[in-house]
Amino acid sequence: MRYAAQKGTKDILPQDIYRWHKAEQTFAEVCHSYGYEEIRIPTFEQTDLFQRSVGDTTDVVQKEMYTFDDKGGRSITLRPEGTAGVVRSFIENGMTSLASPVRMFYNITAFRYENVQKGRMREFHQFGLEAFGAQGPEIDAEIISILTVFFDRMGIKNTKLCINSIGCPTCRKAYNDKLKDYFRPNLEKMCDDCKSRFDKNPLRMIDCKDDRCKAFAAGAPRLIDYLCEDCNNHFESLKKQLENLGIKYEIDSSIVRGLDYYTRTVFEFKSENVGTQGTICGGGRYDGLVESMDGSSVPGIGFAMGAERFLMECEAQGIEIEKPNYVKVYLASLNDEVKPFISKTCLELRRAGIGCEQDLVGRAFKAQMKYANKAKIPYVIVVGEDEIANNKVNVKNMADGSQTEVALDGIVSFFENI
């Protein structure tokens, strides 16, 4: 065991990949059905992009980024999330001039230097999407409904949707002042983190996990009660639209999200099966982000789902994902003389798109049968001199043992019609 996968990374093995394919394909299908198209963005960006979008004071930027200087002296960072790169691409490729809304989904790896635990790794995968140019709450409801459709299609039940509104810069400023007024008398008794949050981002003081702070935070004013009229209308309308779609939700005022770019609507889908993190999927609106990245004033909204956490949830809920049989037939050789014939027949089958296998390691005939059985290949054709001479083979159905006689030149069409 000289080499091992690096801390917080994992091999996804051939025996498990079908689960990933199923989730990826289903997610893509659902997104397509809503008019979203896939975007693929680079794995790394210049460090500054993440500092500006995710936010300089966030934990993600301050202590979790994989940052290094490349050979040209540029500071490079492996993406810790997908939104920043998509926004960069949106602006760089002039997508602001496309018809709104511009909608894109993605399936990416992301990197965060963290201590690993259940549902958290250093390299992980996210299914996500972003939509630009839609101001109203209709699209908020729509992207939430994308997730509910995706969960339905995958057979996932009982996920809990929590929503909140963290307002716009206008109401947040007013609220921050209220919060500061509230915390100021007790600030000296609170933890060091909260003391520094007091000036930089008092919003984060509300969900501090320190016992001393929890007591003070419990009675803190809630942002949701101090939203400006526009933000309040947006949130109220979103709630009505979710109700209209039959999507159940809870309002959780503790959802503030640790990435700076969020505004107004924020939401999470939670579960008890993915560790104490609990969040399978998180997202929200970021109306000021594009503009702050030197773009024009374009509102945006998106979410990201932890693929590992999602698959963990599938497993916990006992969801059976069918493993596809790519190989339909095994051609077993009775002796070495018939192998050239088998090779040619396999080539024909494969050209016709029919998966097949033949012996490649010199197994005896009986061992070939055992192999086909173990590999769960549904059909076997035994090929000997007699079959070639008579121009006929028996196709054996491994599930029930029955055999069907087929002419040699009819093999391809036989499997095409199964």
Added chain:
RNA sequence: GUGGUAUUAGUUCAGUUGGUUAGAGCGCUAGUUUGUGGCACUAGAAAUCAUGGGUUCGAGUCCCAUAUACCACCCCA
């Protein structure tokens, strides 16, 4: 960054108060006679017991350090 628990064949695990050549199930390979898999039986390959030190006549077993995994704090997907 800080804790707790763990680390023995490919894999899941045994391994008695420290005592000879470290075991098993599954998996893998081959066989149980002549052209048909699953079941059963037989045999075989496969482990410097995570790594490095230490205690001891003797360490898989005790002690220390490191690494990794799992779980938790913080934070996020």
